[in-house]
Amino acid sequence: MNFFDLHADIPLVLDSKTPDSSVVDLISYPFKKYNQVMAIFLNEDIKNHFEVYNRRLKLAELYLKKCNFPFLKQAVIRSNGAIFSVENAGFLSEDINMLYKLKNDGVRFLSLTWNSDNLLASGANGCGGITKKGKDVIKLMNELGIALDISHLSHR
Numbered sequence: 386m387n388f389f390d391l392h393a394d395i396p397l398v399l400d401s402k403t404p405d406s407s408v409v410d411l412i413s414y415p416f417k418k419y420n421q422v423m424a425i426f427l428n429e430d431i432k433n434h435f436e437v438y439n440r441r442l443k444l445a446e447l448y449l450k451k452c453n454f455p456f457l458k459q460a461v462i463r464s465n466g467a468i469f470s471v472e473n474a475g476f477l478s479e480d481i482n483m484l485y486k487l488k489n490d491g492v493r494f495l496s497l498t499w500n501s502d503n504l505l506a507s508g509a510n511g512c513g514g515i516t517k518k519g520k521d522v523i524k525l526m527n528e529l530g531i532a533l534d535i536s537h538l539s540h541r
Contacts, residue, residue, distance in 0.1 A: 396441035434476035470494035475503030
């Protein structure tokens, strides 16, 4: 049987002061065919989103290497491997061209917001919709082959 975890907060856990090894123990997963989307979550209240993104990406890449768990940078599904996503990409409002770096880093899923509004869209707790800048980001995402994760967008 194939297993696919579409949301794992491993990069966030690895970036905490006291990582819980039981949460991030890829080695002990009993599945022969297991793929995981690792969410690089960016809190809404931090100011240096891109720095935090880079740090969590590097921590996750190091962890995957340590566990000898393949990083599926091209998003080709094999028997085992990890794919990256970004949860709350509001920082793209500063420079939409950062999407090219994210694509090069192996990010294949992206949510515009988390629960609050930003310059791209309204989050789950908001009541607005997707902004003009958000639509521009989505257009470039489509061109680059990055899937839009709508799980934290407002209904509108």
